[in-house]
Amino acid sequence: MAKQMTGAEMVVEALKDQGVDLLFGYPGGAVLPIYDVLFHQEKVRHILVRHEQGAAHAAEGYARSSGKPGVLLVTSGPGATNTITGLTDALMDSIPLVCITGQVPTHLIGSDAFQECDTVGITRHCTKHNYLVKSVDDLPRILHEAFYVASNGRPGPVVIDIPKDVQFSTGTYTGPRNVHHKTYQPKLDADNDAIRRAAKMMAAAKRPIFYTGGGVINSGPAASTLLRELVSLTGFPITSTLMGLGAYPGSGPNWLGMLGMHGTFEANNAMHDCDLMIAVGARFDDRITGRLDAFSPGSKKIHIDIDRSSINKNVKVDLPIVGDCAHVLESLVRVWRAEAMHAEKQPLDAWWKKIGEWRERKSLAFRNSDKVIKPQYAVQRLYALTKDRDPYITTEVGQHQMWAAQHYHFDEPNRWMTSGGLGTMGYGLPAAIGAQLAHPKSLVVDIAGEASILMNIQEMSTAIQYRLPVKVFILNNEYMGMVRQWQELLHGGRYSHSYSEALPDFVKLAEAFGAKGIRCSDPADLDRAIQEMIDYDGPVIFDCLVEKNENCFPMIPSGKAHNDMLLADLSDDAGVELGSIIDEKGKMLV
Amino acid sequence: MNAPLTPPSPYSSPSSRSNVETHTLAVLVDNEPGVLARVVGLFSGRGYNIESLTVAEVAHGEHLSRITVVTSGTPETIEQIHHQLERLVPVHKVTDLTVSARSLERELAMVKVRGKGENRNAALQLGEAFRARVVDATTESFIFELTGKPDKIDEFVDLMRPIGLVEVSRTGVAAISRGPEPI
Numbered sequence: 001m002a003k004q005m006t007g008a009e010m011v012v013e014a015l016k017d018q019g020v021d022l023l024f025g026y027p028g029g030a031v032l033p034i035y036d037v038l039f040h041q042e043k044v045r046h047i048l049v050r051h052e053q054g055a056a057h058a059a060e061g062y063a064r065s066s067g068k069p070g071v072l073l074v075t076s077g078p079g080a081t082n083t084i085t086g087l088t089d090a091l092m093d094s095i096p097l098v099c100i101t102g103q104v105p106t107h108l109i110g111s112d113a114f115q116e117c118d119t120v121g122i123t124r125h126c127t128k129h130n131y132l133v134k135s136v137d138d139l140p141r142i143l144h145e146a147f148y149v150a151s152n153g154r155p156g157p158v159v160i161d162i163p164k165d166v167q168f169s170t171g172t173y174t175g176p177r178n179v180h181h182k183t184y185q186p187k188l189d190a191d192n193d194a195i196r197r198a199a200k201m202m203a204a205a206k207r208p209i210f211y212t213g214g215g216v217i218n219s220g221p222a223a224s225t226l227l228r229e230l231v232s233l234t235g236f237p238i239t240s241t242l243m244g245l246g247a248y249p250g251s252g253p254n255w256l257g258m259l260g261m262h263g264t265f266e267a268n269n270a271m272h273d274c275d276l277m278i279a280v281g282a283r284f285d286d287r288i289t290g291r292l293d294a295f296s297p298g299s300k301k302i303h304i305d306i307d308r309s310s311i312n313k314n315v316k317v318d319l320p321i322v323g324d325c326a327h328v329l330e331s332l333v334r335v336w337r338a339e340a341m342h343a344e345k346q347p348l349d350a351w352w353k354k355i356g357e358w359r360e361r362k363s364l365a366f367r368n369s370d371k372v373i374k375p376q377y378a379v380q381r382l383y384a385l386t387k388d389r390d391p392y393i394t395t396e397v398g399q400h401q402m403w404a405a406q407h408y409h410f411d412e413p414n415r416w417m418t419s420g421g422l423g424t425m426g427y428g429l430p431a432a433i434g435a436q437l438a439h440p441k442s443l444v445v446d447i448a449g450e451a452s453i454l455m456n457i458q459e460m461s462t463a464i465q466y467r468l469p470v471k472v473f474i475l476n477n478e479y480m481g482m483v484r485q486w487q488e489l490l491h492g493g494r495y496s497h498s499y500s501e502a503l504p505d506f507v508k509l510a511e512a513f514g515a516k517g518i519r520c521s522d523p524a525d526l527d528r529a530i531q532e533m534i535d536y537d538g539p540v541i542f543d544c545l546v547e548k549n550e551n552c553f554p555m556i557p558s559g560k561a562h563n564d565m566l567l568a569d570l571s572d573d574a575g576v577e578l579g580s581i582i583d584e585k586g587k588m589l590v
Numbered sequence: 591m592n593a594p595l596t597p598p599s600p601y602s603s604p605s606s607r608s609n610v611e612t613h614t615l616a617v618l619v620d621n622e623p624g625v626l627a628r629v630v631g632l633f634s635g636r637g638y639n640i641e642s643l644t645v646a647e648v649a650h651g652e653h654l655s656r657i658t659v660v661t662s663g664t665p666e667t668i669e670q671i672h673h674q675l676e677r678l679v680p681v682h683k684v685t686d687l688t689v690s691a692r693s694l695e696r697e698l699a700m701v702k703v704r705g706k707g708e709n710r711n712a713a714l715q716l717g718e719a720f721r722a723r724v725v726d727a728t729t730e731s732f733i734f735e736l737t738g739k740p741d742k743i744d745e746f747v748d749l750m751r752p753i754g755l756v757e758v759s760r761t762g763v764a765a766i767s768r769g770p771e772p773i
Contacts, residue, residue, distance in 0.1 A: 129679040309673035
């Protein structure tokens, strides 16, 4: 449908045509024409955040929990620069976002005008693609193309920078039709040969393992279903990255737990000793591989990824399969079934026996206490009391994030929102707001730390304004816990600036925002307090005072291999000895 | 089994400089604003080298530009560069012209030389030997225009240095594959 309208009207029209019912934003001079159009309609709901970074993370939480692209609208200059962390976060974790930024009028670009910044220049490195719209005639195409680029292939953030005069000028609007992008056409299906070779390698494997990541979740619910089917058909063990949790159920029989720096003993040892690794939508990040030259030295590796550049980037693989996870898994399941393939029972049984021995080590165990709440225990109780409600969990970044990943279990995809690649403190609360808006009836909990939560605490106002009953569950140890842990391990226990001094009273803070505040420090009272949080119909800040010096184990120290893990028993000897575990070379790493 | 790896990662052992190769990549892109910045930004952002870079529109109707970039790195790094370039949204195609070994590489240079007497004659004779054209002359200077492989130009410039080299302007490498087929 070709219609005459202003650039600002085109933006809102395109959002409607793209099925966007929600956008996160903050008004300002350079986007006022678009805000004026939003004023006159009710189809697209605008959520006013309190900081543009919050808009980006909220859009991420919305996207990650709903499978739809998240949309944000911000003004020029500081509005745009405030989104940078969120855009980078979305780029690292492959989250589809469309970020519309206002810009000073075209004739002022380059003049250092008020609230001008080179938005496309600044965001070039932290977006999948970006556009500066110089003419209203290009606007409809660019708007629709942005959604296409953000959601297709490996998803990511796209910025559309629209000068104010373009928003005012009139042109012809055209609908989305079928966007046929000139250059960007990601390949979804893999070659049949590669699929057959993969199936043969799987049938011949004696010590196989599936290593899956966020790509399975990005590929959509079908990918998770197919993954479960393939795991059950083959009987192979499966582990996942932080970003991939929930694709295979945490209660599933073949589940080894998360792998990597704070992964389980069984997952990491199985990765190290396997003879066939099937990587699905995972990218061999340094938090996963540990020391590269000792990474799974004896295995053949199959890598399924939609992004060709992820293959052979960190780890050389034997069989690359470029394609969408769901498409490739579907083909694999089909071939496996059609040819009635199976792995040899005897070696597979022996492999499972070995894995059973590693499991026996119970690497997530910790010494509980009846005097002080252990953070792991807090997460376990939170899990026990909320799991039957199909909750959505977000986190900030740090120890609490790892304890959440270890002790909260996910049976479905899209239930777990965390900042994996960029590791952004302050992600969790706005992401929870986004997830809550996508799932208004569901329980949404941000498992947080007392330091992280203060980075975007202003978004409590957003939660109050839109009556979003998000629960912020703070594991308060009065430290930037992971920084403190690393200082203990690497810097002789010199806790330089990692103590959370001058903390606010979180209960009063909650009340100041108009939310409910709950504090708990007694393990015996924890269940009751958590239940009170769940039962409250509105946002809650739960200040859970936990053991201050607890370290997060197991852990692969920097520069070590998968079979060289630090386990919890050792940690009780604490300080001095830990300091010598990481060698000089390891200390250089992050 | 994995061969020892040398990717640009803090978790790998420092990469050996021994197997560094030089490759010429032809990158066909949509000639849209910022496309060169994307390509160059990719190289700087990921720590890759650019030894030479040329860019010009090659099909005006379709707004296609061709970027020829000479880069160096281990084979793994070159493979990464190739695929990272392909991932950029406005990129149509990336071809590694060094892999086929059947490509032509040429560069144009303009070389300003200043001198009197003997040096003038020496400069003219060398120019002739290198099939360089004199495109500007004064009583005390010449500007030579020279086309050839980069090392031929290096050689010419080196020879002009003692004679009175003033300055050099080079286009960077343009490259194309041999035979009837396009890249």
